[in-house]
Amino acid sequence: MVALRGSDVLDASQARILSAAGEVIGAGFLVAPDVLCTCAHVVAGALGVPDAGERAPGTPVDLDFPLLGGRPRARATVVSWRSGGSDVALLRLDVAVEGARPVPLVDGTGVWGHTFRAFGYPAGADDGIWASGTLRAGQGSGWVQMEAQEPGPRIAEGFSGAPVWDDQQNGVVGMTVAAHRGERTAYLLPSAELVDERTLRPVCPFQGLAPFTEGDAEFFHGRDSDTARVHKAVRGRPVTLVAGPSGCGKSSLVRAGVLPLLRAEGMSVSELRPVPGVRAAAVLARALTGILEPGLGEVGRLVKAEELAGLLDSGDDVTAELRGRVLARGASAGHVIFVDQFEEYAGAAEPAAVRRLFGLFAALAGKDGTAVPRVVATTRPDSLDVLVTAGTSDLVSDAVQFIAPLAADNLERAVTAPVDAVPGLWFEPGLPERIVADAGDEPGRMPLVQFALTELWKRRSRSMLTHAAYGDLGGVAGALVGYAEDALSELTRDQQERARRLFVQLARPAGGDTFSRSPTRTADLAPELLHVARELAPGKLVVLSPAPGGGEREEMVDLAHEALTALWPRLRQWLVDSRDFRSWQEQLRTDLKRWQTQHHEPARLLSGTDLAEAGHRLAGHIEDISAAERGYILLSRRHSRRGARLRQAAVGALAVLTVLAVVLALSTWQSLRTAEDQLRTQAAGLLAQAAEDRPGSDPATALQLALAAWNTRRTAKTGQALLHRWRCAPNRWAANGSGPTRESTACRRTGASSPWSPTGASRCSTPPEPATSRCHCRHPPARRTGYPRGRATRSGSWCGARAATSTGRTPCGTCATACRWTTSCRRRRNSTVSTSCGAAKWTVSPRWREARSLC
Template sequence: MARIRAPGDTVVGAGVLLAPRLVATCAHVVGDALGYDDVPDLAPDAELEVDLPFAPDGPLRRATVWRWWPPASDGTGDVALLQLDAAVGVAVPSTRRVPEPWGRPFRTAGFPPGREDGVWAAGVLRREQGSGWIQLSGAEEIGPGFSGAPILDECGDAVIAMAVAADRGDGPARSAYAIPIARVLAQAPQLLVNPYRGLAAFDEAHREFFFGREDELARALQVLDRDGLVVLVGGSGAGKSSLLTAGVLPEARVRGLRPARVRLAGVASRPAVITAFAAALTEAVAPDPSGRTRAVRTPDAVERWTLRDWSRVLSARPGDRTVVAGAVGPVGIGDARAVASGRLFVAVDQFEDLAFSSPPAAHTALEVIGLLVALGVRVGVTARWATFDDLLDGRSAPVVQRALVGVLPLDRAHLRAAVAEPAARVPGPSFDPGLVARIVDDAGDEPGRLPLVAVLLAELWDAADDGRLTIEAYARVGTVQGALAAAAEREWTAIPVGRRARARALLLAMTRPTETGFVRRPLPLAPLAPGQRRVLEALAAARLVVISPGAAEDVAELAHQSLIDRWPRLQRWLQADDAFLRWRAGLQAGVAAWAPTHDRDVLLRGAALDVAAGWATERAGDLRAPEQEFIAAGLSRRRRERRLRRATLAVVVVLGVSAGSLLAAGLDAPGDGLCGTGSAISAPVAPAPP
């Protein structure tokens, strides 16, 4: 609750905190504070003072009118929105619409004359009047000093209206009324936003809703100040982009730096890389409202370089004195350093996309980044683990490694903050008791839990019940697991038809059968073909897959076990391919034993090899290169063994024929020999002499 003060420290009314820098009150309260006899038709441009008496060390703020809706002849209006000169560090109360107000208990507080420390009142709501105001009953205390006060529901945890203490009619009877909170918020529809981003990254416009990465942000800023370069690394879906664009970039702006966001999508050559950086820098130093790059020639020519000028500087090699055209003569790199130093911040998001699609272009981008840092420009980069393994050389490796800041999965405390705090920064629904803890519990410890929680929260906000984020609404959107399954189906339908067969094979390759079903398994990236990698990158961008470092190389995994357990499409695939997947799981054990040494003794034989050959023919597209090589090695061994058997049989036949020929020749020959010996043995023996 806010307290509105007139000059001289006199309290004239109350207000409702709608945002960290926005307070709602009655227009007539503003008029009273500024000494007007009647509420003006136009918004006053004078300042007034606002404080928060019930907050610890309630800060005093100066305020000006931002939105103005004076009382109208039909009894409507009487709303003013005040912009504070600085944000207040307290939670914004939740708001709740009341479709049927009659008989609903409420409570409120005001600051009547002589009781400027506050007076509480309670009563019940009646129906709306023709003006749209709700009549308040049973709270005789409501009078001067209560105008603009929040009307709280019976639990005191949500604002349902804003009090208007007014005398209506010519008699002595006084009636109290309240403006439904929906009518107040209608004056600032931009406040009625969903603070949860779903699968989209947080950006600078949503920095007030970005929570959970305070520690990493502090480290990133420290590294940036020290080295001029910070590289945020982590698995896919860890929140690197949000940390850069909703954390580091806004802080750079606060420090007086001009942000430049480099877009490298589709870039594949050195000139294209240089042009992408040049376009971002030119727009940062000479923005054009029409969206076209322009050059404004002033004596400070460097700050208004054209795209061509930036390209010439950025394409220079260290030590060159590249000259560009200026209004007052030639300008070189030395002059660029003097102007750029401490004034620009360049954000390069998802560097791994460029490193994967075009390593030569990525090398050029690293050269440009090094040149920018040498010129005094601050640079922030996001990338997945191992992106730089094959890009860095002896000169660049120490610089990049020193600038690394790891973005690890959120622990429970920080995940809880990411869940609960955004809702406290906007008027709207509030969480049921225990729901935040349940969401954190249901998210588990899966590597892809942050994206799935983000999807759940975005849908839960839109499914709020009567201004509350309830357990029932949580069940309706399918809990954490069900929300992810629904999002997965939406993302699947967005995949081009021509890529779906390959995407299906990759998703199935990231599962492993068990006795009772299937679980996730990591899929090494190194053996994948370029076409498979492109599809996998698309699955990672859709948050169905996370890519993170494994023990020896980067691996891809399904974002969460619930994709297997709750996504009907994937379940149908697993059921249809159960026999193949279980066979392949056994095959992978053989591949793992064979791969290190290519030991022939572990190759498949006999019927097992026949089955493998059949699957290799039928499902060639579903087998990775090591699996195909393992089967091919077994078939090759079989062919060699068959050839050896045929050769051995041929030798035996030849030897047999040779032996037969020799035997036949011996039977036909006279004299000694086997036949002669036989004749001698069989000859009659002469009788002995008498």
């Protein structure tokens, strides 16, 4: 709100002090909406009491405002009384007068040559008369001399208590207290002496690091054109996005500039600040529950908000019904939902959740028209990238209203206008220009300027903001750093370490080497950190505020302003040192929220390298990880171990099954072999039996059956059957004329005959001579064996080699009689045993290990 200027405000502040009989005694003027200033001797004259009394009179004083329409009357009671040299009385109106305005008090020193004007009621001029002239300098008494110009009225009796308006400073420099009789010289009491802070509570018109609110509208200046532009946009479209760099005053513009105008037009307003980590439907549901169910308690509101969030998540088109209910609950001209710090949600939540929340706002607002809710949100330009999609580009482009940092002239007005609005507060000449120059051109300079001005106001000297105090602060940037360091130095060493941990948790890494604020719920802070936060909150380094949608005692802890992360060197170094940990922690919180919103799905738990890193971080920063985050990590670890045990059990079971399969296969193979052996044995036995059962008239078939039995399975039975059929075969061949054409052969050495066997081999019926015999068998046995070396005599062998003859006797396998001769071949290393039955048997040699065969 812009204060009235010039004669308008001066006229609206002028009052006449009346006696009980209605006689005009003197003048007075408003220094506050309900506080009037005049001379103590004027009040004494109106009440008929001595003006030298030290105690304020208790009788009400009558007065009126002659320059206002209708000359409204009023009564006031003395609340501050300083008689004597000061000669000041402050009166509080019983009822504020409509149309009356307090004057701005300006510096009453250093006013030489300034022109002035004053309005008084000398004798014969009860309706008042204006006087003007030139201001001089102060006197030894503390009064300031002024000279009325000539020609023109002189300042005389009846001007006592009148305000002296400085045309150069555009404000009241003091109050008329005395005049020289018959001369044009008069005196004023400087404005610094008029204010009694016990009566006029000192009001700081600056906000420090906090944004302006609707209640601070009278101190919000420098954004007149931006306020008008955004106000027009909100009135003309359902969704408005106020975008600008951090620290440019987006929230202050909407709160102290736009919202008061909307309320003045009959619209109702509700505010919300999205909390990072809360799903989009729950953010909107909590805001709407406060509008639709204002009478509910905290528990009931939380239950209703959760139900409404479920409806919004279900996908049903409930926004149209909600829109109608919001309009029905709001004011007649409509309802405005103000979404503050939307960039905090956009920076911490998933892009899909951010777009979902923006889509819900757009759906609730509906289409253009008069009867629709309005949504206005503040955000940073980098957050717009998340909102822009193929379906929302038109809506976003129409909704955005960009706000630039204040230009130098607007910044100076933002510095000086709030001081002008506070009675008895002013700058030392040249100080506003010095502050604006020191602020520079940084986008986030406005919070720093406001903070420096707030600290300067605390160090004011007799209602004046001085160069000396500003220099002691260290300028605009030094004020913030110095204040933060002073606040930290008041803590103990242990508390300072906890403060470091607290500040690290209240900021998160942003793009590049920057950091942004990260509001944190008190429930997520360790008790010792919450204690430090409450210690720092009165100094405004951190801010405690009710948690949106939380319980009655749940609060949010936040940095006073994001400028602290860039301009406080100590905090910045803390944040740089913890960047890796905080980046990981923010990702962990995102995973935790996703797991919670997806109904604790096990697939969303940590695993693999993520779980390993979480275990490492937990071991190194266990105090900085909240209970919920710690529980999430431990649950992930248990789930991983359970999965590992299940995998181990599965591998073990697979190994056991594999071993069982191998054993079963071997067992099956062995069983098959055993069964095959049994079948072959049975088949061989049947063949042998069939050979035995063949009639003697068919020796060839019987012998073939015996050979087949022997080849099928070599057992004693098949061997005996083969030998039996072999032994019987020659005679039958000779008798029947069957068999080979040559029935026998004679040994070349001895002439002994040897019949042919069915296989073509011959049997020597006469053993060779021990020393000179030489075997001439045509067909040696099918298999030969070596013989062990030992003592032997030389003899001949079937192969023509010289052989050693052993005299040992070995039982014959055919007739069980001892052999007569044994010949051993030196070249083939085979041994031949001649038995009494005439059969030649090849024995197994231990060296060659070949199966023996019969010829």
